[in-house]
Each structure stands twice: as structure tokens, then as C-alpha cells.
Amino acid sequence: MLEVRDLCAGYGGAQVLDRVQFHLLKGEVLGILGRNGAGKSTLVKAVMGMLPQTSGSIEFRSQQLLGLPTYRIGRAGVSLVPQGRWIFPRLSVLQNLQAACPVGTEPPDIIFSYFPVLKQRLRQMGGTMSGGEQQMLAIARAMCARPKVLLLDEPSDGVQPNIVQMLGELIPSLCKELEISAVLVEQNLDLVMNAAQRWLVLERGRIVHEGRLNSLGELETLEKLLGV
Numbered sequence: 001m002l003e004v005r006d007l008c009a010g011y012g013g014a015q016v017l018d019r020v021q022f023h024l025l026k027g028e029v030l031g032i033l034g035r036n037g038a039g040k041s042t043l044v045k046a047v048m049g050m051l052p053q054t055s056g057s058i059e060f061r062s063q064q065l066l067g068l069p070t071y072r073i074g075r076a077g078v079s080l081v082p083q084g085r086w087i088f089p090r091l092s093v094l095q096n097l098q099a100a101c102p103v104g105t106e107p108p109d110i111i112f113s114y115f116p117v118l119k120q121r122l123r124q125m126g127g128t129m130s131g132g133e134q135q136m137l138a139i140a141r142a143m144c145a146r147p148k149v150l151l152l153d154e155p156s157d158g159v160q161p162n163i164v165q166m167l168g169e170l171i172p173s174l175c176k177e178l179e180i181s182a183v184l185v186e187q188n189l190d191l192v193m194n195a196a197q198r199w200l201v202l203e204r205g206r207i208v209h210e211g212r213l214n215s216l217g218e219l220e221t222l223e224k225l226l227g228v
């Protein structure tokens with residue numbers, strides 16, 4: 001689905017990502033782990049065309065995304081659930097969802113089967129929802145664009161442990177049912193190990209490790225790399 005090669009990106013004069021390479025298979029959930037400041041958010045922002053200084057190659061279903069404006073990357077089928085959620089606080093839940101729907105369409109029903117709480121609160125202002133509910137709204141909103149690739153930036157941030165556990169089950173099943181591939185950026189090791197089939201560790205803008213479940217000594221390696 002996605003093939004990233006030699007991706008360099010940064011801000012102003014400072015380069016953050018250093019020749020990052022990875023691929024994302026169809027239907028796969030790929031974790032991106034790393035300590036604070038490793039460059040995880042920079043990576044998803046670069047894929048989403050949100051950084052001016054980017055070089056390398058980002059191929060999505062044989063289409064080159066690098067250099068395209070963010071709205072065209074979105075239309076091509078890549079959606080971002082940003083860190084901090086960025087929901088519209090003064091719009092209702094329904095309006096938040098409608099804002100991401102292609103013109104002339106409404107939020108697909110399947111979203112409400114995954115997030116029934118949103119169905120019960122369609123008229124509630126986004127800003128009055130709890131942290132966990134806002135995270136569900138942010139994921140549901142991204143789904144309204146009917147993406148093929150979903151980029152999730154630290155969905156566990158500011159969310160209660162029971163909701164994090166729920167996300168660990170929901171993300172892979174949603175991806176499987178809707179045939180979506182996902183990049184799951186996280187510091188929460190448990191969430192990645194529950195939701196992803198494969199993961200990469202970023203350190204100072206470079207990929208230093210690739211792992212998967214059931215690899216011998218994987219947990220110890222990750223704990224050492226992440227300092228947990």
C-alpha cells in the first residue's frame with residue numbers, strides 16, 4: 001500500500017528524519033515506536049504532506065505522494081488522526097463527522113457500530129466530550145473520508161487505560177473489516193503489541209529496529225530501546 005524510501009524531513013534548518021525506509025502491506029497494522037522527540041509525529045506529518053522540507057519517495061498504490069499538497073494526499077486515500085485529536089470543539093459530533101465526508105455523502109453506518117457512543121451523542125459539542133470520546137470521534141472522523149491508509153498519531157495520549165485497551169482490539173478489527181492499512185505511532189508498547197503485526201523503532205530520526213510478535217527476545221529488545 002505504502003512504500004517509503006529515503007525519507008528526509010525537518011523544520012527550518014533542522015533535519016529530523018534521516019533516510020527513513022519502510023513499507024506497509026495491505027490490511028496490515030504497522031507500529032512506529034520511539035522515545036519522546038524521536039521523530040514519530042514528524043514521520044506521519046511528512047507522509048501527509050504537512051512539512052515543507054521533505055525529500056525521498058512516498059509511493060502509495062504506485063502514486064508518488066511526495067510533493068503533493070495535503071488535501072490531495074487525503075483524496076488519494078490517506079487519512080491522519082493527529083496527536084491531540086484536533087476535533088472541532090464548537091461543532092457537534094455529527095458536524096465533526098460530516099466535515100470529513102466527501103461532498104454529498106453522510107458518515108457511513110459502520111462507524112457507529114464501532115463507536116456506538118457517538119451515535120448517542122450526535123448533537124453534543126465535540127469540545128464537551130471526554131478525552132476517550134474525542135479520540136473515538138477523531139478516528140471516526142478520519143474513517144468518514146473512506147481512507148485506504150490510516151495514520152494514527154499516539155491515540156493513547158490522554159486516554160484512560162480501559163479505552164486504550166479497547167483501541168488495541170478495535171484498530172485491527174476495523175482495519176480488517178474495512179480493508180484499511182494503518183500506521184500506529186505510539187509510545188504505549190502494550191497498545192502496539194496488541195494492535196500491530198509488525199513494528200519499527202525510531203531513534204533520532206532513524207529506524208533502528210524492526211520487530212514482530214513472537215520474535216525471540218522481542219519484548220526485552222523493545223524495553224531496552226525505549227527505556228521502559
Ligand SMILES: Nc1ncnc2c1ncn2[C@@H]1O[C@H](COP(=O)(O)OP(=O)(O)OP(=O)(O)O)[C@@H](O)[C@H]1O
Binds near residue numbers: 016036037039041
Ligand atoms: N514545528 C517544529 N519546529 C521545529 N522543530 C520541531 C517542530 N516539531 C517538532 N520538532 C522537533 O523535531 C523532533 C522530533 O519531534 P516529533 O514531534 O516528531 O517527535 P515524537 O517522536 O513524535 O515525540 P513525542 O512522542 O514526544 O510526540 C524534536 O526534536 C522536536 O523538537
